[in-house]
Amino acid sequence: MDKIKTIFLIILTITLAACTSNNGDDTPITDIDVYRGTDGLEIEIFDGSPPLDVYEGETFQVVAQLTNKGAYPIHDGILVLTYEEDYVEPIGAPVEGFELKGKEIYDPSDHNTIKSFFLTAKNIGSLSNTHPSIILVTACHDYMTKLSTEVCIDTDPHNLKTIENLCELDTLSFSGQGGPVTVSRIEQKMLVDSNGGVRPQFKIYIENKGRGEVVSSGKIGDVCSSETLNRTDINGIILKNISFSRYSMKNNQIECIPKNLRLIDGEDHFICSLRESLSISSDRSPFITGLYLEFDYGYTLTKSREFEIKKSRK
Amino acid sequence: MQKTLYHDKMLEENTQTNSTFAPSLVQKTVGSKGGIFIFFIAVLIYIVDFVWLRFDGINIVNALRHMTVPNFLYDIVYKGIVINVVFWIILVFVYFFRKPENKEEFLSVLLLVAATFFVVTLAGLNRIAGLSNLGALIHLLFIFFGLRNGVLTKKFSKIDANYYTILIIFLDFFAFNLINSIFPWKEIQFVNRIVIPLLPISTLIYIDESTFRNYFLFGITIFYILLVLHTYSVNANYQELLSRGEIESGQEALDKAGGNLMNFWKGILTGWNESQAIIRGDYYTGQVEQYENEPLGVFLEDVEASDEVFLQNETITIWANLKAYTLEDKEIKVNVSCALKNGTKWIEGSISPSRVFTVNSYDEEFITCNFGQEVSSEPGYHNVIFNATFDFKTQSYLKTYYIEKERKRTLTSQDIDILTEYEITERDPVARFTAGPLKMGMETTTPPVGVPKDEKEAFSSYIGLTLDNNWDGNVIKLNSVSLTLPSGLTFDKNICTYFDGSGSNYNLKSDEITQDNKKEFSLPKSYKCSLKLDNSNNLLGSTPISIKYFKADVDYTYQIQEKTRIQVKKSG
Numbered sequence: 001m002d003k004i005k006t007i008f009l010i011i012l013t014i015t016l017a018a019c020t021s022n023n024g025d026d027t028p029i030t031d032i033d034v035y036r037g038t039d040g041l042e043i044e045i046f047d048g049s050p051p052l053d054v055y056e057g058e059t060f061q062v063v064a065q066l067t068n069k070g071a072y073p074i075h076d077g078i079l080v081l082t083y084e085e086d087y088v089e090p091i092g093a094p095v096e097g098f099e100l101k102g103k104e105i106y107d108p109s110d111h112n113t114i115k116s117f118f119l120t121a122k123n124i125g126s127l128s129n130t131h132p133s134i135i136l137v138t139a140c141h142d143y144m145t146k147l148s149t150e151v152c153i154d155t156d157p158h159n160l161k162t163i164e165n166l167c168e169l170d171t172l173s174f175s176g177q178g179g180p181v182t183v184s185r186i187e188q189k190m191l192v193d194s195n196g197g198v199r200p201q202f203k204i205y206i207e208n209k210g211r212g213e214v215v216s217s218g219k220i221g222d223v224c225s226s227e228t229l230n231r232t233d234i235n236g237i238i239l240k241n242i243s244f245s246r247y248s249m250k251n252n253q254i255e256c257i258p259k260n261l262r263l264i265d266g267e268d269h270f271i272c273s274l275r276e277s278l279s280i281s282s283d284r285s286p287f288i289t290g291l292y293l294e295f296d297y298g299y300t301l302t303k304s305r306e307f308e309i310k311k312s313r314k
Numbered sequence: 315m316q317k318t319l320y321h322d323k324m325l326e327e328n329t330q331t332n333s334t335f336a337p338s339l340v341q342k343t344v345g346s347k348g349g350i351f352i353f354f355i356a357v358l359i360y361i362v363d364f365v366w367l368r369f370d371g372i373n374i375v376n377a378l379r380h381m382t383v384p385n386f387l388y389d390i391v392y393k394g395i396v397i398n399v400v401f402w403i404i405l406v407f408v409y410f411f412r413k414p415e416n417k418e419e420f421l422s423v424l425l426l427v428a429a430t431f432f433v434v435t436l437a438g439l440n441r442i443a444g445l446s447n448l449g450a451l452i453h454l455l456f457i458f459f460g461l462r463n464g465v466l467t468k469k470f471s472k473i474d475a476n477y478y479t480i481l482i483i484f485l486d487f488f489a490f491n492l493i494n495s496i497f498p499w500k501e502i503q504f505v506n507r508i509v510i511p512l513l514p515i516s517t518l519i520y521i522d523e524s525t526f527r528n529y530f531l532f533g534i535t536i537f538y539i540l541l542v543l544h545t546y547s548v549n550a551n552y553q554e555l556l557s558r559g560e561i562e563s564g565q566e567a568l569d570k571a572g573g574n575l576m577n578f579w580k581g582i583l584t585g586w587n588e589s590q591a592i593i594r595g596d597y598y599t600g601q602v603e604q605y606e607n608e609p610l611g612v613f614l615e616d617v618e619a620s621d622e623v624f625l626q627n628e629t630i631t632i633w634a635n636l637k638a639y640t641l642e643d644k645e646i647k648v649n650v651s652c653a654l655k656n657g658t659k660w661i662e663g664s665i666s667p668s669r670v671f672t673v674n675s676y677d678e679e680f681i682t683c684n685f686g687q688e689v690s691s692e693p694g695y696h697n698v699i700f701n702a703t704f705d706f707k708t709q710s711y712l713k714t715y716y717i718e719k720e721r722k723r724t725l726t727s728q729d730i731d732i733l734t735e736y737e738i739t740e741r742d743p744v745a746r747f748t749a750g751p752l753k754m755g756m757e758t759t760t761p762p763v764g765v766p767k768d769e770k771e772a773f774s775s776y777i778g779l780t781l782d783n784n785w786d787g788n789v790i791k792l793n794s795v796s797l798t799l800p801s802g803l804t805f806d807k808n809i810c811t812y813f814d815g816s817g818s819n820y821n822l823k824s825d826e827i828t829q830d831n832k833k834e835f836s837l838p839k840s841y842k843c844s845l846k847l848d849n850s851n852n853l854l855g856s857t858p859i860s861i862k863y864f865k866a867d868v869d870y871t872y873q874i875q876e877k878t879r880i881q882v883k884k885s886g
Contacts, residue, residue, distance in 0.1 A: 012403060080856075080857055080858070081857075082736075082857040082858070082859060082860070082861065083861070084713075084861045084863070085801075085855065085860075085861070085862070086800075086862070086863045086865075087863075094857075095856075125709050125711070125748070125865075126709070127610065127640075127707060127708070127709045127748035127749075127750075128603055128709065128748055129603065130603070134738070134740075134861065136736055136737065136738070136857075136859070138736070138857070138858055213730060213735060223858065224858060225856055225857070225858065226717075226718050226721075226851075226854040226855060226856055226857060226858065226860070227718065227721075227767075228718055228720040228721060228767055229718070229720060229721040229724045229725070230720060230724060231724050231727065231728075233724065234724050234725065234728050234730075235728055264728075265729065302735065302736045302737050302858075303737060304736065304737035304738060304739070306739075
């Protein structure tokens with residue numbers, strides 16, 4: 001009996017350990033959907049560049065591969081190398097620009113580029129045999145996220161009409177739109193005004209699901225340098241546009257608070273409502289319409305690599 | 315009779331309800347051989363560790379250095395235990411299938427499983443890659459199935475056996491590294507798992523009494539007493555001394571025991587002085603650089619007399635090996651002298667081939683010290699001392715990180731850990747010093763240090779430097795102390811009055827050095843100076859975070875001493 005219980009436990013443990021978590025991604029059966037997932041730019045420093053050991057006076061390379069795994073292009077990205085000035089000297093500028101395409105329907109593969117920096121190891125001191133050193137590769141770039149989904153405009157939120165509603169208000173959840181900053185969910189509400197008209201209201205939750213930090217769009221030059229950064233420069237998201245049916249924020253028909261979001265602990269939300277003067281008549285039947293959302297932000301992430309400088313044998 | 319009945323009763327109970335795995339093996343070893351088979355497994359594991367696996371436990375101090383306390387609690391405790399599905403499955407299994415007799419027993423099981431998962435998570439055994447940590451896996455399996463199931467449950471109640479198992483897990487995985495981290499004195503470096511084989515000793519203590527066990531325990535006890543009395547390594551020279559006679563060997567043993575006790579006491583005193591300095595806030599710590607080939611410095615080794623006994627009016631000859639290692643191209647001059655204590659007087663001997671040696675990179679010299687016939691020592695035992703005095707240099711460096719001040723405030727206010735953000739793993743760099751007779755520690759403001767863009771804005775930082783003895787000899791005098799600051803920082807000369815210099819390079823003022831040398835030069839010695847921001851662009855560079863170094867060089871004269879003892883007999 002003991003043995004049976006033991007075998008049962010082992011099988012159960014292995015079965016549970018083999019289970020992998022479901023991250024909620026829905027794999028499309030038919031169309032390729034590039035606007036999914038939470039990946040954006042990734043940095044990989046190649047093994048051997050820098051080598052684990054370098055010698056005093058030796059010139060070596062730091063090679064980094066930048067891969068855009070998101071759905072949006074990167075223009076004017078900045079890559080900067082941080083090094084220990086006392087022990088290493090760069091050959092050439094330790095700053096590079098980069099551009100990368102995003103995934104497209106007709107080209108859903110990741111796009112990458114390789115950047116390299118040349119460095120020379122300095123002397124480590126007459127009495128030292130080795131010196132541990134480190135390099136940091138920091139990327140800063142502007143990015144965006146777009147969301148396109150369907151929402152219900154319920155003109156009869158209190159179910160006063162006898163006919164059955166075509167749709168119901170629901171909280172919409174999302175797992176990613178092809179970038180590190182995502183719309184995680186949208187809560188819908190219908191505001192009823194005094195003349196019976198309805199104004200849709202959307203509470204849109206934004207989250208940073210990537211490994212890096214969100215910075216304000218247009219500030220990446222300062223972020224990738226030693227310039228001052230203020231509170232407004234970090235975690236800033238600019239809502240570029242929101243539209244549904246024939247209404248849009250660009251046309252001043254939808255009001256959003258705040259327009260420029262600041263993430264706290266990696267998340268926050270803004271509330272967008274149709275302007276009061278544009279309320280939808282309750283005579284109209286409830287209907288489903290498309291909701292489109294776009295926001296801009298900057299992003300930064302860093303990868304580091306350690307290596308050793310050894311005394312050169314004379 | 316009662317004992318036997320109790321033992322049989324335990325065996326019966328445990329055979330029925332216990333022996334979770336390999337019951338026949340357990341029964342065989344406990345029932346017939348009293349656990350000696352398990353003891354031999356423990357010895358085998360000890361040999362395999364030493365020869366192949368090199369298992370040395372988990373350095374919890376290191377682990378805590380590399381992650382913040384919240385990260386540690388989250389990754390290791392919360393994820394590794396609290397929300398670990400396997401942990402809860404095991405507990406449910408125990409509760410329903412093993413049916414603990416009472417709450418206390420279940421609590422002991424819960425704590426044992428939690429302790430195991432704690433170790434499993436830290437050792438990485440919960441990942442496929444971590445299974446290559448074979449040493450940790452083997453130790454854990456032995457402690458559970460060998461020691462606990464095979465030995466402890468036979469001797470104690472299940473509750474006590476579980477708690478003893480927890481204790482042994484923690485001692486085996488954490489104790490040695492913890493002791494060596496908290497007390498890094500060379501005097502107690504014998505506290506390691508090679509000298510103290512924990513698993514075999516634990517097994518031996520708890521297995522059934524038998525002639526074999528008693529003799530083995532006795533043998534181990536004698537071994538450890540001898541080890542402590544006769545220094546940490548046994549060499550042929552010592553063996554030779556033993557053969558000189560009962561009085562001499564007794565004297566030698568007492569001397570060495572006294573020496574070891576003295577070293578241990580000196581270690582306590584050094585630790586006390588250091589801790590006083592630490593409490594006062596003026597002891598800055600450092601870590602020696604790893605040397606690949608040989609340790610740096612000058613050493614006197616193999617000091618021995620040319621004969622066992624000397625007659626009065628006979629020339630007394632003492633030999634020694636002088637070894638020196640240096641990485642510098644500059645030559646080191648070593649002055650050697652020797653002296654014999656005759657009554658209350660010290661008589662200087664003559665050194666050959668020379669009193670002065672010039673060493674370059676590596677040198678080894680065979681030195682002879684002679685006391686001529688005219689010395690006429692009195693009969694009896696006499697101490698002979700060899701002195702080697704040499705100039706040496708120790709270098710030290712301290713890494714630190716600088717970031718623009720507003721940027722630091724902005725990131726910190728957003729709960730962004732700056733060092734984690736930039737993937738910097740060395741979060742609190744420790745000063746490193748080159749090997750040699752002196753050790754150096756340095757300390758500055760906790761990094762990353764915020765630097766204002768405008769030099770006129772307030773900037774507060776400091777650098778502290780401590781010099782301390784690393785060997786058993788003495789610093790005779792300081793020749794120079796120089797400090798190099800990161801570019802962009804200078805000393806505030808109005809406050810820092812004992813350093814001279816400009817820009818980034820400073821030297822301890824000569825009258826400060828003379829003053830130190832006039833008084834009996836006592837270590838540890840500390841210096842602390844506040845820093846002034848001279849050029850923020852130089853300090854910050856053009857990158858989001860900059861990595862800079864403080865460097866210190868100390869030139870000094872050091873003296874080492876080695877002693878031996880000779881016997882002089884009446885001539886004729």
